Amino acid sequence: MNKQSGTIRSKGEETVPVNRREQILESAVVVFAEHGYYRATTAQVAEKVGISQPYIFKLFKNKEELFIAALERAFERILRTFSGLQAPADQLLAEAIQLYEQLMETHPNEIILQVQAIGIRDEAIRQSMQAGILEVTRLMESKFSAAGFAHPEVEVSTFMANGMLCNIALTLGMPELKPKHL
Amino acid sequence: MNKQSGTIRSKGEETVPVNRREQILESAVVVFAEHGYYRATTAQVAEKVGISQPYIFKLFKNKEELFIAALERAFERILRTFSGLQAPADQLLAEAIQLYEQLMETHPNEIILQVQAIGIRDEAIRQSMQAGILEVTRLMESKFSAAGFAHPEVEVSTFMANGMLCNIALTLGMPELKPKHL
DNA sequence: TATTAGTGATTGATCACTAACTAAATAATA
DNA sequence: TATTATTTAGTTAGTGATCAATCACTAATA
Structure with missing residues (x-):
């Protein structure tokens, strides 16, 4: 029943377990971030993984679901x-900013993916995006509440605004756009 | 030489002058905002204008240039x-916020167009986007400077961040995401 | 007569997605 | 233990739809 497990032969003689679904998502993030949802092709994703293009459709119902799965993965990492x-x-x-800056360095493509998702006019993707942003907002509000802030929503709103500006600066390749604080 | 001028017969017997290029841009903004750059078709734009699809390519070299012209138009309105x-x-x-809120109400599609442009992985579009954002930033810095602010870049950065959050809230249909201030 | 404003028909390329198949691993059975 | 059946993991080949862009043309105007 475990659709995700399999084996590949590495250069040596040992056999290493591999999760195709995860591999595909990993590659999908890169390809989607590089070319955008509509320009990225499932063939490019498949090539990057080293599998045939149709096989993607054995593990994901369609391109939309592949994208959403990749997007959810990105949000899960933020929440984590x-x-x-x-x-x-x-x-x-300051700690929150530091954590986010680290995330942007280690997983820039997941950030770019989310920025792209904002502009995609696809109902399912939009819903996934709404849910993700809402979850992140709620989590941050709980953190700011726990720290004793009187108006956590205001603090979080500012944090989100600056985060978004960061994301856009990254996506557009405009480092000078990054938030300036005194 | 005036490629833009022409006439159409309206329902009455009079003839009204018309600028096809402007008409096309007007429709393009709506169609692009509604469907996104890649999903929007030149046929949809043409239909909205009431002309044939190939005629768009008499006035615009290609789809990319049509989009960029629409995008520049949107930035020009912000600057104005x-x-x-x-x-x-x-x-x-407060005045700046009021002006922007008014703009978002009167021309939401131009805002959505810009948000979409952030995610489009097309070199020419990206450059146009970079130039537009930079121009807006420069203009606002001059305004904040003129008002005597000591660190206009910091003020403007915050303004831009909140503006972007506004744009995203609009594009995603998440009014609750709009910036909160005390 | 030349230019402007416009159209109909077509095409070449791209891509998501399907169908129909195979090879290998694993489990069941004699 | 050898043999057969079944599932898993994957492939090759192809199709139908979509669309930007071009071409060759026409009708009206100046």
């Missing part, structure tokens, strides 16, 4: 990143 | 909107 966040009120924002 | 901005330091931000 902030899940452990905890600091006194006067340090919380 | 803020061009007259002038207020004492303690009112400037």
Whole structure:
């Protein structure tokens, strides 16, 4: 029943287990980030994984679901990143910023994917995007609440705004656009 | 030499002058905003204008240039909107916000177009986008400078961040995401 | 007569997605 | 243990739809 497991022969003689679904998502993030949802082709994703193009449709119903799965993966990483966040009120924002900057360095393509998702006029993708943003917002509000902020929504809103500007600066290749603070 | 001028017969017997290029751009903004760059078709734009699809290519070299022309038009409106901005330091931000909110109400599709442009992986479109954002930023910095702000870049950066969050809230249909201030 | 404004028909390329198949691993059975 | 059946993991080949872009043309105007 485990559709995800399989084996490949590596250069040596050992056999290493591999999860095709994960591999495909990994490649999909890169290809989608590089070319955008509509320009990216399932053939490009398949080539990057080293499988045939039709095989993608054995593991994902269609291109839309592949994209959504990749997008959800990206949101899960953000949530995981902030899940452990905890600091006194006067340090919380700085810590949050630091965590996010690290994430942007290690997984820029997942950020770019999300920026692209904003503009995709596809109902299912939009819903997934709405849900993701809402979850991140809720999580951050809980963190700012826990730190004792009186108006966590205001703090979080500012944090989200600056985060978005960061994302856009990254996506457009405009480092000078990154938020400036004193 | 005036490629833009022509006439159409309206329902009455009079003849009204018309600028096809402008008409096409007007429709293009709507169609692109509704379907996104790649899903929007030149046929949809043509239908909205009431001309044949090939005629678009008499006035625009290709789809990319049509989109860029529409995008530039959107940026020009923003620049025009803020061009007259002038207020004492303690009112400037509020005035700027009011102007932008008005713009978002009167021309939401131009805002959505810009949000979409962020995610389009096309070199020419990206360059146009970079130039547009830079121009808006420069203009706002001059306004905040004129009002006597000590660190206009910081103020403008915050303004841009909140503006972007506004744009995203509009594009995703998430009014609850709009910036919160106290 | 030349230019402007416009159309109908077509095409070449691209791509998501399907169908029909195979090879290998694993489990069941004699 | 050898043999057969079944599932898993994957492939090759192809199709139907979509669309930007071109070409060759016409009708009206100046």
